[in-house]
Amino acid sequence: MIPDQCSFCRGKLVKGKTEFIARAGHEVVVIKDVPAFVCEECGEAYFDMEISRKIDDIMRDAHQGKLCVRPLAAGEVELKV
Ligand SMILES: [Zn+2]
Numbered sequence: 001m002i003p004d005q006c007s008f009c010r011g012k013l014v015k016g017k018t019e020f021i022a023r024a025g026h027e028v029v030v031i032k033d034v035p036a037f038v039c040e041e042c043g044e045a046y047f048d049m050e051i052s053r054k055i056d057d058i059m060r061d062a063h064q065g066k067l068c069v070r071p072l073a074a075g076e077v078e079l080k081v
Helices: 049-063
Strands: 013-024 027-039
Touching: 013 049, 027 049
Parallel strands: none
Antiparallel strands: 013 027
């Protein structure tokens, strides 16, 4: 599940924590302190099976509006081209 090296840049993966950010409907859910293997070079995060499953559970709850979240200041901008 976890590659030996980053599949994007071949950088070294180090055990650490990251934030997982995803959109659920009109809300943005930020899951903090997610254990992950993070690429030293580009910052890409890799999650093991158990963590991926937990993230899936949280996102499922989020989509069903069952998730208790702390309010978070968020800003959204449109990229004007
Ligand atoms: Zn990388």
